[in-house]
Amino acid sequence: MNRKKGFTLIEIMIVLSVIGLLSIILVPKIGAIKLQSKDNSVNTNVLLVRTYLQNRLAKDTSSYQSSINANQTKDQALTAILNNIETDMKSNFSGSNSLINPFNNSKSVTKDLSGNSSVLLSYSSNALPKDNDEIANNNTLPAGGNVKGNVVIIVYGSSGDKVGGYALYGIDSTGKITNPYIIKFKSSTVINENTNTNTDSGMETNVNKVANYIRINAIRRIIMGVPENRIYDVIQGPLYNYLNNKFTSGDASKHIVNPYYLNKDAIDDDGYHTNGDPGINRNYSIIVNANPSDYSNIDSKYSDHPGTVVAYVSKNPMGYVVYGVDKSGKMVYKTLINLSTEVTGDMTAALKNNVNSAASTLKNNLTANLKSAYDKYPQDTSRRTTELQSLAKNQLQQLNLKNSYIPDWTSIRTDTYNFDKDDGTSLVIELTPGNYVTDFKGTVIVDVLSDASGYEVYGIDYIGSKYDYIEVK
Numbered sequence: 001m002n003r004k005k006g007f008t009l010i011e012i013m014i015v016l017s018v019i020g021l022l023s024i025i026l027v028p029k030i031g032a033i034k035l036q037s038k039d040n041s042v043n044t045n046v047l048l049v050r051t052y053l054q055n056r057l058a059k060d061t062s063s064y065q066s067s068i069n070a071n072q073t074k075d076q077a078l079t080a081i082l083n084n085i086e087t088d089m090k091s092n093f094s095g096s097n098s099l100i101n102p103f104n105n106s107k108s109v110t111k112d113l114s115g116n117s118s119v120l121l122s123y124s125s126n127a128l129p130k131d132n133d134e135i136a137n138n139n140t141l142p143a144g145g146n147v148k149g150n151v152v153i154i155v156y157g158s159s160g161d162k163v164g165g166y167a168l169y170g171i172d173s174t175g176k177i178t179n180p181y182i183i184k185f186k187s188s189t190v191i192n193e194n195t196n197t198n199t200d201s202g203m204e205t206n207v208n209k210v211a212n213y214i215r216i217n218a219i220r221r222i223i224m225g226v227p228e229n230r231i232y233d234v235i236q237g238p239l240y241n242y243l244n245n246k247f248t249s250g251d252a253s254k255h256i257v258n259p260y261y262l263n264k265d266a267i268d269d270d271g272y273h274t275n276g277d278p279g280i281n282r283n284y285s286i287i288v289n290a291n292p293s294d295y296s297n298i299d300s301k302y303s304d305h306p307g308t309v310v311a312y313v314s315k316n317p318m319g320y321v322v323y324g325v326d327k328s329g330k331m332v333y334k335t336l337i338n339l340s341t342e343v344t345g346d347m348t349a350a351l352k353n354n355v356n357s358a359a360s361t362l363k364n365n366l367t368a369n370l371k372s373a374y375d376k377y378p379q380d381t382s383r384r385t386t387e388l389q390s391l392a393k394n395q396l397q398q399l400n401l402k403n404s405y406i407p408d409w410t411s412i413r414t415d416t417y418n419f420d421k422d423d424g425t426s427l428v429i430e431l432t433p434g435n436y437v438t439d440f441k442g443t444v445i446v447d448v449l450s451d452a453s454g455y456e457v458y459g460i461d462y463i464g465s466k467y468d469y470i471e472v473k
């Protein structure tokens with residue numbers, strides 16, 4: 001007799017045992033992966049808020065000092081700053097730019113510490129923590145499971161000889177403080193030429209303005225793929241022209257003015273670029289030395305020019321040095337810009353977040369996009385591809401993505417013909433075949449799959465490689 005087809009009881013029990021064993025092994029791992037993904041989202045939110053706070057630092061420094069000068073209490077001054085941050089963040093982080101708490105999907109920015117939000121705001125009359133470890137180990141700061149997923153901003157005022165600023169961190173899946181940062185207000189005290197007392201002079205502000213502008217241009221050079229053996233030539237030549245165009249032309253309010261000689265806002269290049277330059281014989285606001293002949297005395301060479309910001313090109317490490325000269329001729333606020341370390345892991349994390357945002361938007365619209373394209377061109381794959389590209393552009397431009405390495409680059413391209421490396425691209429749709437894909441560093445690339453069944457999304461990192469490839473179909 002033929003045996004009846006089917007499974008024996010033992011076979012069924014074996015299969016169930018295997019399934020049970022796999023569940024025991026895999027389910028916890030899946031849960032852990034989901035939690036890790038949410039923790040990564042919190043860290044990304046912290047990085048976005050960090051950039052936001054750094055951009056408003058000068059504004060809040062001035063606001064705090066003005067409030068104190070107007071005889072307001074520290075609490076009143078901090079409350080005013082906190083209210084301004086709350087109002088601005090609700091405007092800047094709204095719609096598609098909202099910061100989302102990955103654990104409760106809240107998008108709100110609030111001073112309410114109940115935890116039903118994405119960003120918690122508070123202030124403290126204590127001294128600003130001295131380092132990130134002090135934030136992480138401070139059990140008096142908002143933390144715990146009820147506020148997990150939040151980004152927390154604590155504003156501190158000045159205390160004695162210590163400047164104020166922001167303490168910034170996230171709350172991970174366990175309720176612990178993660179990714180803490182300290183951002184200090186700008187110090188506003190230098191010696192005034194006439195009174196010899198502490199006044200609100202602009203020496204440190206001037207140094208920071210010059211250094212930050214040079215840093216942005218340094219990153220541009222890295223992103224735009226300058227060969228390593230040509231870096232020195234490339235950063236050396238345009239330094240004077242860049243600073244001269246930035247700080248002495250156009251809007252006078254943007255000038256760098258020597259704080260001791262307020263009528264001096266000229267920039268000198270120490271004879272390197274200007275034919276017949278009589279040498280440094282005036283009280284400049286900025287002195288550029290793009291080709292120092294003697295590095296041994298460069299940090300004291302301009303001691304007889306108080307109030308000047310000095311910027312020079314450095315060979316070891318390759319990059320720039322910026323410092324100020326105080327009333328006594330001493331070097332102050334020295335800032336080193338090392339090209340080998342300017343591109344950070346935070347920037348690459350922002351690129352990953354941009355890729356995920358674009359992929360998520362396309363995934364949410366995929367069914368509708370495919371139907372629209374097929375309804376219009378059921379027999380023409382090429383035209384369906386063009387339609388899918390057009391729909392993607394309309395949907396993705398709402399994200400207002402910023403190039404992860406150069407945040408002021410926000411433009412979207414739909415082709416790569418007549419490519420200009422410095423066109424400020426953050427997103428490319430319809431990538432034209434070719435070898436120059438590596439030039440789009442820091443951008444998100446979106447292309448329609450060859451069979452018009454969906455999209456492929458990925459980023460281009462700072463060495464020109466594909467990063468975080470995602471297929472949406």
